[in-house]
Amino acid sequence: MPEARVIPLDGRSESPRRRKSDKAPPAGDAVLDPVAPPAEASDLERKLAGALAFVRRRITGDYPIDDFGFDSDLTDSLILPVLRPLYEKYFRIEARGMGNVPSSGGALIVANHSGTVPVDSAMTTVALHDHHPAKRHLRMLAADLVFTLPIVAPAARKSGATLACNEDAERLMKAGELVGVWPEGFKGIGKPYRERYKLQRFGRGGFVSAALRAGVPIIPCSIVGAEEIYPLVGNIPTLARALGLPYIPITPFFPLLGPLGLLPLPSKWIIEFGEPIETDKIGPEGADDPMLVFNLTDQVRETIQQTLYKLLLARRSVFF
Amino acid sequence: MSARVVLVTGVSRYLGGRLAAELSANPSIERLIGVDVVPPRTDVGRTEFVRADIRNPIIAKVIASAQVDTVVHMSVIATPFGAGGRTAMKEINVIGTMQLLAACQKAPSVRKLVVKSTTAVYGSSSRDPALFTENMEPRGLPRSGYAKDSVEVEGYVRGLGRRRPDVDVTLLRFANFIGPSIDTPLTRYFSLPVVPTVLGFDPRLQFVHVDDGLEVLRRAVAEDHRGTFNVAGDGVLLLSQAIRRAGRTSFGFPSPAVSLVGSMFRRTGLVDFSPEQLAFLQFGRGVDTTRLRADFGYEPRFDTAGAFEDFVVGTGLSRIIDPDRIEAVGRTALALAGGVARA
Numbered sequence: 001m002p003e004a005r006v007i008p009l010d011g012r013s014e015s016p017r018r019r020k021s022d023k024a025p026p027a028g029d030a031v032l033d034p035v036a037p038p039a040e041a042s043d044l045e046r047k048l049a050g051a052l053a054f055v056r057r058r059i060t061g062d063y064p065i066d067d068f069g070f071d072s073d074l075t076d077s078l079i080l081p082v083l084r085p086l087y088e089k090y091f092r093i094e095a096r097g098m099g100n101v102p103s104s105g106g107a108l109i110v111a112n113h114s115g116t117v118p119v120d121s122a123m124t125t126v127a128l129h130d131h132h133p134a135k136r137h138l139r140m141l142a143a144d145l146v147f148t149l150p151i152v153a154p155a156a157r158k159s160g161a162t163l164a165c166n167e168d169a170e171r172l173m174k175a176g177e178l179v180g181v182w183p184e185g186f187k188g189i190g191k192p193y194r195e196r197y198k199l200q201r202f203g204r205g206g207f208v209s210a211a212l213r214a215g216v217p218i219i220p221c222s223i224v225g226a227e228e229i230y231p232l233v234g235n236i237p238t239l240a241r242a243l244g245l246p247y248i249p250i251t252p253f254f255p256l257l258g259p260l261g262l263l264p265l266p267s268k269w270i271i272e273f274g275e276p277i278e279t280d281k282i283g284p285e286g287a288d289d290p291m292l293v294f295n296l297t298d299q300v301r302e303t304i305q306q307t308l309y310k311l312l313l314a315r316r317s318v319f320f
Numbered sequence: 321m322s323a324r325v326v327l328v329t330g331v332s333r334y335l336g337g338r339l340a341a342e343l344s345a346n347p348s349i350e351r352l353i354g355v356d357v358v359p360p361r362t363d364v365g366r367t368e369f370v371r372a373d374i375r376n377p378i379i380a381k382v383i384a385s386a387q388v389d390t391v392v393h394m395s396v397i398a399t400p401f402g403a404g405g406r407t408a409m410k411e412i413n414v415i416g417t418m419q420l421l422a423a424c425q426k427a428p429s430v431r432k433l434v435v436k437s438t439t440a441v442y443g444s445s446s447r448d449p450a451l452f453t454e455n456m457e458p459r460g461l462p463r464s465g466y467a468k469d470s471v472e473v474e475g476y477v478r479g480l481g482r483r484r485p486d487v488d489v490t491l492l493r494f495a496n497f498i499g500p501s502i503d504t505p506l507t508r509y510f511s512l513p514v515v516p517t518v519l520g521f522d523p524r525l526q527f528v529h530v531d532d533g534l535e536v537l538r539r540a541v542a543e544d545h546r547g548t549f550n551v552a553g554d555g556v557l558l559l560s561q562a563i564r565r566a567g568r569t570s571f572g573f574p575s576p577a578v579s580l581v582g583s584m585f586r587r588t589g590l591v592d593f594s595p596e597q598l599a600f601l602q603f604g605r606g607v608d609t610t611r612l613r614a615d616f617g618y619e620p621r622f623d624t625a626g627a628f629e630d631f632v633v634g635t636g637l638s639r640i641i642d643p644d645r646i647e648a649v650g651r652t653a654l655a656l657a658g659g660v661a662r663a
Contacts, residue, residue: 048657052650059646061564067556067606068450069524147446147603150520150575154558157524167449167456 054078068168069157072137079159080129086119087126090266091225095127097273100219103134106173107276108211109180110300111221112199112308113188116230116249119264120189120223124180125160127271138180139172141207145186145246166210173214180221181207183297186246190235196227197312199305205297209287212296217276220300222307225269228318230254267318270311274303323390323432323541325351327383329374329420330395331364332356334502335436335537338530339394340364342538349541353386355379356395374416380423383430390432390541391424393417396473398438398466399505406465413469414476421480424487432488434540435477439493439526439550439607440467444599450524451608454493454548467596490540495552495607498627499530500634505597507631513640515563516581519572523604524556529622529630536618545615550607554623559601565625566632567639575602 054077057063063073087093101107111124125138140156141164147153162168164181172179182188187200211218234250254261277300279286286292326343330336331354340354344365354360354367355374372378374395383391396413403409424430442448443458452458462468474491481489496506509515528551536551563570573581578598613619622630 045654045657048654052654056646056650059564061557061561063561065524065556065558065561067524069522069556069558071558144447150518152520153446154520154522157522158558162450163447165447165449167451167453171449171451 050077068139068160068162068172069154070137070139070160070162071158074158075137075160076129080126083122083126084130087123087130090264091123091229091269093123093127093225093269093271095131095271095273098127098132100273100276101128101132101136101178102217102276103132103136104176106176106214106216107178107219108169108173108207108214108216109138109178109219109221109273110207110304111180111182111223112197112304113182113184114191114196114223115189115226115228115264116232116251117264118182118189119229120226121180121182122159123226123269124221124223124271128178136178139177141169141179141181143185145244164206166206166213169207169210170214173211173216183207190232190247190249192235193227193231193233197224197308199301199308202297202301205293208293208296208300212279212282212287212293213284215280215284217278217280218296218300219276220274220303220307222272222274222304222311223269224272224308224311224315225267225318228267229264231265265319268315268320270315272307272311274307277303323349325349325353325386325388325429326390326392326541327353327355327386327388328367328392328394329355329416330393330397331367331369332358332360333395333397334362335497335530335533336360336394337362337364338534339392339537340367342534343367343541346538346542351386353382353388355382374420375411377419377423379420380426383423383427387429388427389429390434391420391430392434392436392537392541393420393477394436396436396438396466396470401505409466410469413466414472417473417476421476425480425484430484430487432490432541432544433477433480434490434537435473435492436537437474437477437491437493438466438470439495439552439605440596440600441470441474441493442605442607443467444523444596444603444605446603448603448605451606452550453608454550454611462596465596488544488546490545491548492536492540493548493550493607494533495526495528495550495605495624497530497533498527498631500630502530507635510562510566510568510631511635511637513568515568515570516578517559517563517570517572518578518598518602519574521575521602522558522560523601524606525559525562525604525624526552526556526606527624527627527631528552528620529627532620532622532627535621536612536616539616539618543616547611547615549612549615550609551612551620552607552609552624553620553627554609555625556604556606557624557628559604562628565628566637568637569640 065071121140128136128138137160140161142156142161146156147163169179183202184200230251232249236248240248326349328336328340331340337360341364343349343352352367354364354369355372357373359369370382372382397403397409400406400409403412424433442452443460443462445459447459462471477491497504582598
């Protein structure tokens with residue numbers, strides 16, 4: 001699948017409206033932008049120049065968007081830098097088994113889902129971009145609900161998410177993208193605190209058939225720490241139903257402390273990427289074998305559950 | 321089978337006229353007949369103009385007497401503006417198509433039917449896949465306006481295909497046409513100084529350049545391409561990005577207010593926004609063009625961004641936000657910051 005590119009700007013040199021940035025290299029190469037200061041400029045000036053180049057690209061619309069609405073310029077220059085302190089300083093996340101994630105080509109990362117708010121997806125994205133040698137972008141598969149909500153919907157697409165449907169998953173994986181899926185969905189993320197680290201049903205195994213059809217490896221991913229950020233002790237199902245939401249969370253601090261209750265607890269996280277389960281030997285016809293799909297789904301689920309128990313035993317405390 | 325006698329409906333409209341002019345240059349076409357209710361205002365080459373309403377059975381006589389072998393149906397209209405309201409628009413689109421197809425079915429000379437349809441038949445919803453292929457069903461059938469008409473038109477076209485299997489039916493689903501000289505609700509929309517958007521939504525848009533669209537239509541007439549094809553430029557633009565590239569500013573209305581604003585705009589006649597276009601402004605749409613490339617062997621010359629740039633440059637939209645001024649401000653700020661840092 002061809003990436004969306006900013007082609008129109010080329011080949012218009014005769015046009016008097018030609019914008020200066022047309023000569024600039026592809027978005028993201030901020031240092032070479034026309035507003036870049038000379039080489040002897042200080043670090044601060046370089047950063048400023050980079051920021052200005054970013055602002056200029058944003059104002060003129062001069063950045064690439066892929067077919068799914070992924071905005072790599074915004075993700076690299078704004079979204080990831082905002083999430084990074086959370087990853088490094090707040091949750092002090094330790095990413096393990098990065099060698100199990102291929103440096104190129106499609107793969108499907110399957111992870112457990114928890115924490116009331118999908119912070120775990122965002123942190124997995126940071127892990128794979130900052131701590132994988134190939135700086136891979138994780139393309140998340142998100143629930144229908146996400147794309148109906150104002151502000152949330154475009155933000156999700158720009159940060160690399162798309163609708164969790166077989167068509168999109170297969171298209172991304174066949175294009176060699178790293179796709180992330182949280183098959184427990186709302187059952188996992190919205191489960192009460194007392195059921196923490198107990199994996200819920202893994203959907204209908206749609207993710208396995210998609211990986212089989214695309215012939216990409218499935219990488220089980222176990223996330224420890226996200227369960228404790230917003231301990232869900234209660235739910236207001238009537239209000240949730242009225243608002244069309246899967247749940248309205250009550251945590252020990254929310255809504256009791258108001259906006260302060262929105263602050264996640266600073267738990268210590270571990271994200272472990274497990275051994276890939278190869279699917280290319282089974283072939284795409286395996287996707288039509290429900291027994292095989294069920295077995296693979298169970299295998300992935302069991303692997304994640306066992307890894308969670310192992311990581312929990314090794315963890316010294318929730319917060320350190 | 322190459323086309324010898326070609327009939328083009330909607331020849332007085334922009335695309336129909338341009339197509340007729342292009343087909344005039346094809347020497348293997350012996351006779352070219354253009355049909356519309358008003359005479360064409362543009363140069364349509366050697367096209368013989370026949371003033372006829374496709375809603376009227378007279379169209380059958382035209383087809384039979386000229387021994388038409390290829391019918392190009394271009395008169396499904398997208399906007400009630402200029403058609404005399406939604407009722408008239410629906411009548412032209414649906415009843416007109418039914419009459420035309422009934423005439424085609426009765427005429428043994430007809431061998432090929434090319435229909436200009438739209439990707440709007442896929443609808444627009446939050447549950448859409450990123451890209452629709454021709455085999456995918458819409459998540460929710462369009463319930464109003466142009467999109468609904470087009471779904472119905474496609475239904476009748478498929479019906480004809482079943483009843484006359486000897487007729488090669490080419491159904492072309494075009495993304496939104498854009499270019500320097502075409503006038504559509506969308507080009508008018510982007511020409512507004514302040515572009516109304518839906519607050520909190522940023523749809524993916526896909527365009528097809530008029531030149532690419534005409535080339536695909538030309539090939540569909542000259543060559544044999546049976547089936548349904550999506551026609552769109554590569555890639556997508558976000559609405560916010562397109563507005564920025566056009567140098568416009570935007571204002572987001574909360575979604576409950578949007579239909580109100582939409583009907584306000586409709587009343588001014590300046591921009592037409594029907595409800596299904598409002599869904600489009602929230603969720604957008606993208607289509608896969610693999611089948612077009614494989615079967616037609618044609619790579620659109622303009623991708624979505626390129627087509628849009630050609631529209632912006634060609635229509636001479638003046639930039640409300642001038643990038644050079646932003647850059648000047650940026651340089652000043654940088655110089656100041658550098659001065660502060662050194663001080």
